[in-house]
Amino acid sequence: MDLTAVALLVSLISVSLSADNAGGKVRSCADVRQFYSGKGFTLNGVPQSEISGEHLRICPQGYTCCTSAMEETLSNLSRREFEGLVREAGRSIQASLNAQYRTFDTYFLELLNGSERWLEEAFVAALGDLYRPNAGVFRDLYADLRRYYSGASLNLEEVLDEFWMRLLERLLKASDPETASLLSDDFLECASKQTETLRPFGDAPRELKTKLVRAFIAARAFIQGLNVAGEIVRKVSQVPLSLECNRAIMKLVYCPHCRGLGSVKPCINYCKNVMKGCLANQADLDTEWQSLIETMLQVASSFGAEPSMDTVIYSIPVRISDAVLTMQENMEIYTSKVFKACGDRGEEGTPSSISEEPKKKASTVTALEYKPSPKSAARLEVQVTDVSSKLKEMQFYWIQLPSALCSGKTASSTNADKCWNGITKASYLPEVMGDGLANQINNPEVEIDITKPDRTIRQQIMLLKIMSNRLKNALDGNDVDFQDTSDDFSGSGSGRCEDHLCVRGRSPVFGPKADRPKLSPYGPENKRVKGSGNQIQPSVILLALLLATLLLRR
C-alpha cells in the first residue's frame, strides 16, 4: 500500500465520520456547554468544539462534544432523573391511596363512634350513674370491634359470643338477686352452653352476627387493601435500574446532546421500547394489580348494598335492645329452664316480684330502631363513588407507566422521520415490544435476561395475590385469618396477622383492656364480680329493671 492510497483511505474515513458535520467544518460545542453547565456541572474539560468520539461507551461514536467523564456524569444523571420520575409517579398513586385510606377510616370510625354514642346515650339517659358500672360490657364490645377493624388478631364471632355471655351473666344475676351471689362459675358456664338451645336473647345474637361480621371483615380487608396497595407501589417504585436500562436511558435522553442533536426529541416508539425494557418487571404486576383493584371495587360497592354499612353498624344498639327485651319477656321461662338444666334451685320460688314487673309492661314494648337518614345514605354513596373512581384511575397504572413516562418528551408523529432514534436524527424502525418481562426477549434497546425476574417485584406480586385472595374471601364473608383450611399462601391461614398485611400505626382506642390475651367467656372482670359476690351492687340488680323500663318507654 503506497502513501497516496493511505492518504486517500484516511480522508475517506474522516469524510464518513464527519458526515453529520455540516460542510465538514468542525462545529462548536456552545450548545452542549450551555446545557451542561445548566445542569449544574463544571465546564472544566468540556471541549470548545467537537472532538472525535472513539472514547464514548454508551453514545454512538463519531464527532461529539462529550468526553468520557461527561458521558459518565450524564449517564449517572439520567439514572437519578429516571428513578426520580418513577418514584414521583408512584408517589402520586400512594398519595391517592393514602387519602382514600384516611377518608374511609374516618368514615368508618365515625360510624362506630356514632353507634356507640347512641347506645350509651340511650342507656345513660335513663340509668345515670347506675349505668356506669356496667358500661364496660358495651364499651369492651366496641373496643374489640375497633381493634378487629384495625387489624388485630381477633376472632369476631368469639368477640360477639363473649359479649352476649357477659350480658347474659349480668342479666341473670340481676334477675334473681337472692341467689345471684350463689351463682357459680360452673353454673354460668353451663348456662352459657345452654344458650344455643334456650336462646335467652331470641334471634338478636344471630342476626347481629351474620351481618356485622360480614361488614367488619369487608371493611377491614378493604382498608388493608388500600394500605397494602400503597406499600406495594412504594416498594416497587424504589427498585433500582439495571445497568442495561441505565445505558438505554442515557442513550435516549442525553446522547442526542453528545451527538450535537440536543434539540431533537426521541422517536415515540424508541422511547416506548426503552421504557418497556426498563420497566419490564414492573409491568408484570399488571395482572395481579388489576385483579386487586377489581376486587376492591366489588368490596366498595358491597358497602352500599343492602343492608348498607351504616345500617349494619347502627344495628348493634338495635340488636342489643332487642336482645334485652326478649330476655326480659322470657325471663321466667328462661330462668326456670336454665336452673333445671344447670342447677337445682329452679323449682323454688320462680316468679320473684322483680321479674314480674317488667313482664306486665311487656305488651307495650318497642325496640330501638335505626333508619338511615337521606344524609347518611348520601354520605355513604359519596364514599363509595369517590373511592371507586380513584381506584379505577389507577387500575392500569403499571401497564401505562412506560407510555406515561414518554408522554410529552418525544417527537410528534409528524416528525416521525426526523426524531432521535438512538443513533441519529431519522425514523425508528423496530416495532414496539409487548408488555412485561417475557415480551422483552427481542427488545432492541434494553438487554434483559428474561429468565431473571426482579425478586422484590416477584414478592410484591405475591402480596397482591394474597391481598386479592383476602378480599375475595371477604366478599364471601370469610376472614382468611381465621380459616382452618390451609391455602396456597403461607401464613394467611394461621390466624396471625402478618405485619405487611396489617394496618399499622394505630393503637387501640381503649387502653389497658386492649392487651387482654385470649378471649374467654369468663374473663378477669367476671371473676372479680364473682369474688365480691356477697356485696353485689344494687346497680346490677337495677340494671335489668331500668334497662327494661328505659327500653319500654321508647
Ligand SMILES: *[C@@H]1O[C@H](CO)[C@@H](O)[C@H](O)[C@H]1NC(C)=O
Ligand atoms: C457514576 O455513578 C457510579 C455508581 O454510582 C459512581 O461510581 C461514579 O463515580 C459516578 N461517576 C460520576 C462521574 O459521577
Ligand SMILES: *[C@@H]1O[C@H](CO)[C@@H](O)[C@H](O)[C@H]1NC(C)=O
Ligand atoms: C371516636 O371516638 C374516640 C373516643 O371514643 C376518639 O378518640 C376518636 O377520635 C373518634 N373517632 C372519630 C373518627 O370520630
